Amino acid sequence: MSSLFRHIPSVDRLLQLVESEKEVSGLPRPLVKELVNAFLDKCREAIRQGRMTAEEELEPGRLKQDLLIYIKEKSRPRFRRVINATGVVVHTNLGRSLLAESAIEAVESACRYYSNLEFNLETGKRGSRYSLVEELLCSLTGAEAGLVVNNNAAAVLLMLDTLAKKREVIVSRGQLVEIGGSFRIPDVMAKSGAVLKEVGATNRTHLYDYEQAITEQTAALLRVHTSNYRIVGFQKEVPLKDLAALGERYELPVLEDLGSGNLHRFSGIYGFDEPTVDSVLRGGAAVVTFSGDKLLGGPQAGIILGQDKYIQKIKKNPLNRALRIDKMTLAGLEATLRLYLDSDLARREIPTLEMIGLDPKTLKARASQLAARMKKELGERFEVSTRADASRVGGGASPEVDLKTWLVCLRPRQELSRDRLRRSLLRTDPPLVGRVEQDCFCLDPRTLRKGEPALVVDVFRQALSVESEE
Numbered sequence: 170m171s172s173l174f175r176h177i178p179s180v181d182r183l184l185q186l187v188e189s190e191k192e193v194s195g196l197p198r199p200l201v202k203e204l205v206n207a208f209l210d211k212c213r214e215a216i217r218q219g220r221m222t223a224e225e226e227l228e229p230g231r232l233k234q235d236l237l238i239y240i241k242e243k244s245r246p247r248f249r250r251v252i253n254a255t256g257v258v259v260h261t262n263l264g265r266s267l268l269a270e271s272a273i274e275a276v277e278s279a280c281r282y283y284s285n286l287e288f289n290l291e292t293g294k295r296g297s298r299y300s301l302v303e304e305l306l307c308s309l310t311g312a313e314a315g316l317v318v319n320n321n322a323a324a325v326l327l328m329l330d331t332l333a334k335k336r337e338v339i340v341s342r343g344q345l346v347e348i349g350g351s352f353r354i355p356d357v358m359a360k361s362g363a364v365l366k367e368v369g370a371t372n373r374t375h376l377y378d379y380e381q382a383i384t385e386q387t388a389a390l391l392r393v394h395t396s397n398y399r400i401v402g403f404q405k406e407v408p409l410k411d412l413a414a415l416g417e418r419y420e421l422p423v424l425e426d427l428g429s430g431n432l433h434r435f436s437g438i439y440g441f442d443e444p445t446v447d448s449v450l451r452g453g454a455a456v457v458t459f460s461g462d463k464l465l466g467g468p469q470a471g472i473i474l475g476q477d478k479y480i481q482k483i484k485k486n487p488l489n490r491a492l493r494i495d496k497m498t499l500a501g502l503e504a505t506l507r508l509y510l511d512s513d514l515a516r517r518e519i520p521t522l523e524m525i526g527l528d529p530k531t532l533k534a535r536a537s538q539l540a541a542r543m544k545k546e547l548g549e550r551f552e553v554s555t556r557a558d559a560s561r562v563g564g565g566a567s568p569e570v571d572l573k574t575w576l577v578c579l580r581p582r583q584e585l586s587r588d589r590l591r592r593s594l595l596r597t598d599p600p601l602v603g604r605v606e607q608d609c610f611c612l613d614p615r616t617l618r619k620g621e622p623a624l625v626v627d628v629f630r631q632a633l634s635v636e637s638e639e
């Protein structure tokens with residue numbers, strides 16, 4: 170074994186060998202050197218563990234191919250494009266919403282050129298970044314005023330910190346939501362300094378529960394949209410208009426964490442009942458908050474809308490500065506909101522709305538096309554079929570809504586397991602995330618973007634070539 174170690178090539182020798190290869194030529198030299206060193210460490214490890222036993226295996230020419238693959242894998246950016254074949258439109262782990270083309274252009278321009286981010290072009294003096302989207306948000310929702318922060322978690326924090334610090338906020342036990350990424354209403358409330366006053370039971374809360382809890386200490390009544398779950402069966406929540414009437418009697422604002430922030434009237438999608446922002450404001454909520462990158466289909470942002478007297482207070486909260494929205498987001502958000510001025514345009518151009526709105530006939534045709542392609546190219550490895558199934562909206566919106574779709578199902582012919590395939594597909598370029606169901610690996614065409622069906626065939630080839638080497 171020790172004699173084998175003597176045959177390990179030097180770092181310089183290997184560097185020389187790979188330097189001019191296309192995988193390597195664009196990379197910083199110190200990085201390549203580091204990777205060659207790490208690769209040689211792996212060789213030493215392989216010798217120690219008896220996985221490398223012959224002198225020839227250590228010849229530079231033999232090592233070269235593996236080294237190139239190693240360098241390529243390790244030098245890739247960590248933040249990468251992924252093919253989403255899950256059919257979950259607002260996929261929390263895969264970047265939530267994709268932006269409309271006009272929003273992408275606006276972001277690009279904000280990055281490339283100087284802008285009037287905080288400069289008033291009418292007066293030539295300092296301006297406010299918040300004024301850039303406020304008018305648009307108000308005209309789309311009927312709100313009196315509004316502002317935008319980093320994300321909805323920040324929006325809720327800021328709202329409570331401003332309007333309820335050291336005082337009590339009454340919330341129904343059925344609405345003490347936890348969403349992914351450890352956002353929990355009780356915890357956010359604690360951080361804001363507001364005191365949570367839970368009322369009712371998990372499944373049922375009545376108007377009198379709220380009323381009995383009101384004291385001198387009460388600052389607001391809070392409603393939280395149960396975005397990612399539904400309580401069904403023997404259940405009751407107080408309708409917004411009743412709560413608003415109660416709030417009015419006691420001069421308490423009703424605050425609503427809407428979660429998804431739906432600006433679009435979806436019709437014809439069975440069971441789709443996400444309340445729209447304007448209906449919640451009209452229903453009597455004094456302040457609402459929601460995300461920019463869930464159903465709205467824009468960039469990550471937290472939007473706060475409502476009555477002027479509350480919004481003005483929120484704007485003056487120093488915490489606001491720490492939670493402020495950046496210029497790229499603001500540019501993308503404005504462009505997205507502008508599309509909503511024409512509902513048809515919004516449905517066509519905003520990817521989130523477009524994908525949710527895809528009809529089963531189109532999806533069936535896309536699934537058949539993709540299946541035919543897969544059969545032709547990979548038919549010897551998989552049994553390919555299509556079947557009707559459901560996609561999900563995701564992002565914690567309308568959790569029980571089935572969007573009718575058609576899946577392409579791949580059943581491996583050989584002993585290749587679905588799980589091995591799933592893992593191999595995470596290592597392709599770009600990686601692909603699909604669904605493993607029963608004994609099939611399934612692709613939902615709903616979330617495949619332009620040009621991706623062709624790419625799917627390619628990444629399957631890559632995955633299979635890794636499989637056959639192993």
Ligand SMILES: *Cc1c(COP(=O)(O)O)cnc(C)c1O
Nearest residue numbers: 320321322394396428429460565
């Ligand atoms: C998603 C969600 C949040 C958090 O929003 P982010 O934009 O992810 O910060 C808060 N409340 C509810 C009800 C949600 O659905």
